[in-house]
Amino acid sequence: xxxxxxxxxxxxxxxxxxxxxxxxxxxxxxxxxxxxxxxxxxxxxxxxxxxxxxxxxxxxxxxxxxxxxxxxxxxxxxxxxxxxxxxxxxxxxxxxxxxxxxxxxxxxxxxxxxxxxxxxxxxxxxxxxxxxxxxxxxxxxxxxxxxxxxxxxxxxxxxxxxxxxxxxxxxxxxxxxxxxxxxxxxxxxxxxxxxxxxxxxxxxxxxxxxxxxxxxxxxxxxxxxxxxxxxxxxxxxxxxxxxxxxxxxxxxxxxxxxxxxxxxxxxxxxxxxxxxxxxxxxxxxxxxxxxxxxxxxxxxxxxxxxxxxxxxxxxxxxxxxxxxxxxxxxxxxxxxxxxxxxxxxxxxxxxxxxxxxxxxxxxxxxxxxxxxxxxxxxxxxxxxxxxxxxxxxxxxxxxxxxxxxxxxxxxxxxxxxxxxxxxxxxxxxxxxxxxxxxxxxxxxxxxxxxxxxxxxxxxxxxx
Amino acid sequence: xxxxxxxxxxxxxxxxxxxxxxxxxxxxxxxxxxxxxxxxxxxxxxxxxxxxxxxxxxxxxxxxxxxxxxxxxxxxxxxxxxxxxxxxxxxxxxxxxxxxxxxxxxxxxxxxxxxxxxxxxxxxxxxxxxxxxxxxxxxxxxxxxxxxxxxxxxxxxxxxxxxxxxxxxxxxxxxxxxxxxxxxxxxxxxxxxxxxxxxxxxxxxxxxxxxxxxxxxxxxxxxxxxxxxxxxxxxxxxxxxxxxxxxxxxxxxxxxxxxxxxxxxxxxxxxxxxxxxxxxxxxxxxxxxxxxxxxxxxxxxxxxxxxxxxxxxxxxxxxxxxxxxxxxxxxxxxxxxxxxxxxxxxxxxxxxxxxxxxxxxxxxxxxxxxxxxxxxxxxx
Numbered sequence: 001x002x003x004x005x006x007x008x009x010x011x012x013x014x015x016x017x018x019x020x021x022x023x024x025x026x027x028x029x030x031x032x033x034x035x036x037x038x039x040x041x042x043x044x045x046x047x048x049x050x051x052x053x054x055x056x057x058x059x060x061x062x063x064x065x066x067x068x069x070x071x072x073x074x075x076x077x078x079x080x081x082x083x084x085x086x087x088x089x090x091x092x093x094x095x096x097x098x099x100x101x102x103x104x105x106x107x108x109x110x111x112x113x114x115x116x117x118x119x120x121x122x123x124x125x126x127x128x129x130x131x132x133x134x135x136x137x138x139x140x141x142x143x144x145x146x147x148x149x150x151x152x153x154x155x156x157x158x159x160x161x162x163x164x165x166x167x168x169x170x171x172x173x174x175x176x177x178x179x180x181x182x183x184x185x186x187x188x189x190x191x192x193x194x195x196x197x198x199x200x201x202x203x204x205x206x207x208x209x210x211x212x213x214x215x216x217x218x219x220x221x222x223x224x225x226x227x228x229x230x231x232x233x234x235x236x237x238x239x240x241x242x243x244x245x246x247x248x249x250x251x252x253x254x255x256x257x258x259x260x261x262x263x264x265x266x267x268x269x270x271x272x273x274x275x276x277x278x279x280x281x282x283x284x285x286x287x288x289x290x291x292x293x294x295x296x297x298x299x300x301x302x303x304x305x306x307x308x309x310x311x312x313x314x315x316x317x318x319x320x321x322x323x324x325x326x327x328x329x330x331x332x333x334x335x336x337x338x339x340x341x342x343x344x345x346x347x348x349x350x351x352x353x354x355x356x357x358x359x360x361x362x363x364x365x366x367x368x369x370x371x372x373x374x375x376x377x378x379x380x381x382x383x384x385x386x387x388x389x390x391x392x393x394x395x396x397x398x399x400x401x402x403x404x405x406x407x408x409x410x411x412x413x414x415x416x417x418x419x420x421x422x423x424x425x426x427x428x429x430x431x432x433x434x435x436x437x438x439x440x441x442x443x444x445x446x447x448x449x450x451x452x453x454x455x456x457x458x459x460x461x462x463x
Numbered sequence: 464x465x466x467x468x469x470x471x472x473x474x475x476x477x478x479x480x481x482x483x484x485x486x487x488x489x490x491x492x493x494x495x496x497x498x499x500x501x502x503x504x505x506x507x508x509x510x511x512x513x514x515x516x517x518x519x520x521x522x523x524x525x526x527x528x529x530x531x532x533x534x535x536x537x538x539x540x541x542x543x544x545x546x547x548x549x550x551x552x553x554x555x556x557x558x559x560x561x562x563x564x565x566x567x568x569x570x571x572x573x574x575x576x577x578x579x580x581x582x583x584x585x586x587x588x589x590x591x592x593x594x595x596x597x598x599x600x601x602x603x604x605x606x607x608x609x610x611x612x613x614x615x616x617x618x619x620x621x622x623x624x625x626x627x628x629x630x631x632x633x634x635x636x637x638x639x640x641x642x643x644x645x646x647x648x649x650x651x652x653x654x655x656x657x658x659x660x661x662x663x664x665x666x667x668x669x670x671x672x673x674x675x676x677x678x679x680x681x682x683x684x685x686x687x688x689x690x691x692x693x694x695x696x697x698x699x700x701x702x703x704x705x706x707x708x709x710x711x712x713x714x715x716x717x718x719x720x721x722x723x724x725x726x727x728x729x730x731x732x733x734x735x736x737x738x739x740x741x742x743x744x745x746x747x748x749x750x751x752x753x754x755x756x757x758x759x760x761x762x763x764x765x766x767x768x769x770x771x772x773x774x775x776x777x778x779x780x781x782x783x784x785x786x787x788x789x790x791x792x793x794x795x796x797x798x799x800x801x802x803x804x805x806x807x808x809x810x811x812x813x814x815x816x817x818x819x820x821x822x823x824x825x826x827x828x829x830x831x832x833x834x835x836x837x838x839x840x841x842x843x
Contacts, residue, residue: 027508028537069537076541076570079557103532105508106515111532112544116557360624 031066033098078116098137482578497521523622540569548626734812
């Protein structure tokens, strides 16, 4: 198999979610890439009537899971702790097709520890999901900004290990544009497709629950029906989410505060070390209690978010259908839907993994923060979508900024102010969170998000 | 490796500081006695205190540039590295590595020596890696094995250059065990004194061989610089071990002559003190390299400054008059070197000095005229 037949595919929204997670972190970050490895056998006939079979392998990245405290998963030399890794990833570990490492202001060169980790992760996860180790990928990411803080650069490279050498793997950012029917492992599928795993497709069940008769009702109507149902569902979730969000933020603040205190104490007096570790244990216990509480909440959340997920899948489906029959710019609109959809799917993953696992306390704390953020952004995007749909039905010809543009903050359409704001949603919060390097970030984000819906509802009114 | 736009910091995070201080203050690292240098400090999280830096580690008279990554967000975690030689530790088993680099596997951030130990362990891994690469060069491999099995050397560092492609140059940095205990009057630094032989093999079938001898700083002062050394030839058909024996003899000869010269100089200065003890200004008590005294002829005073070269007594002392009255330019007294005076290296010291004195009283008159003339010329 030629090397060029191995590709990484990722949707623009998934990539931008990855970047978003990166920029949210204060310093270095690591995490896992979830998705599936798909093999395509393409049969073609040559001029001599010989049948030629080419095999293409695509690693499709669907979601990311960030790992908040890497020191719980591996030691200083990079030996992974398989037990903790299992606890951390739980069910998602079968979906792990790679991992990523983010560092600011460095070149994209794997470090000594990255290489060791890659090897171990590859053998660990490929044992679990039965794929080949050579298709396990490491993604190195880096961001930097110009001295005037005017330009933000995001660099990334995907690497796989071929014998001793790490070689780059091409990345294709899936776009709805040309070959949505090509079935080459792209994210955008015209209809719900079966996943290679036998896990129940939440999307399908969601459509079923709505009992839509697609043949009788028009596509627009059914889209609106789905959208409304989703809206209702989400508004039910909001209070719960807010509550758990605040709790998570508080817990994270405590952890960080404690870490700083510990660091100070260690620096001040290494003799007191034993006492500190004792208090650390106590803190951990307290924290574990809090975690269990919020764990319950996130459990319910995970169920309900599955529903939302379904709603949005249907939604996506319909909008795609619309886009195919209607104006030529439409596909881009639906791309934004899928974005919401996608990010939600990854949210679901995160929620699931966190709600199910009790142990590794440290990691969970951060996990919940992820939930918070994602869920909040979900709210935000939800209200976006609301306005989006209204817009959809009214002005068909308007050009929207599409998925790829989102990831890179290239939203350049000044005429559609609302959209520019929406598309730059993740980026703007990134830009805010970068200067606030300290632990206040989480607070800022919370308050900001509380403001956001207001802002967005404003824009909706403007319509 | 670090981004150009990233600000270079001057402060380092407080928890790394003791670790790095220990590393930078270690002067014996590997064969050569050079210190590790740090630069390009930056921060991983936009803080003013850095947690990433670059270390230049001396190895086989090359600098290995290792990027070190700490994480201020996670101080319990040990350092991560990017090595400038990407063939190093490219494919290692983590368990095997844990036994080779135990200080990193069991990282203890409270131990001030932690980083130093990790670097030492990694450097020894690096040496093993280079020796493994040497296996492919059968001829040099043979030389190396012979070298290691002989008792002539203390330590050898091997490096194949350039990295990550077919090597065109192989360097051996050999620490020679030479008896330096006879060298007296040396300061406390002398413990780290070392004689190193750098042998560079290059060309087709490694036929071009360039030997270079290096002394540590303090040894250079006693034995003279290595620049003017005339090393014995290294024909490509002799083995490295044989050549090392030659070099050791050569260095031993050099040490012996240095010891003898020191004794002779000391005798000379002792005789000088005996004869002229009333007019001595100053003399070198440690290395016995110079003595100065004041002379008087017809109420004209002059400072006589005698420099004893390392090759004394075969090389004659350098005698210089310095005026106490006249300046040749601002802050520089008028001076003249006295080139011709009776001297024979076989004479005993006191005879040398007497002969010198006899000649000098003549020279003072000339010096007096010259200095007055020079001075009046300058003023006119």
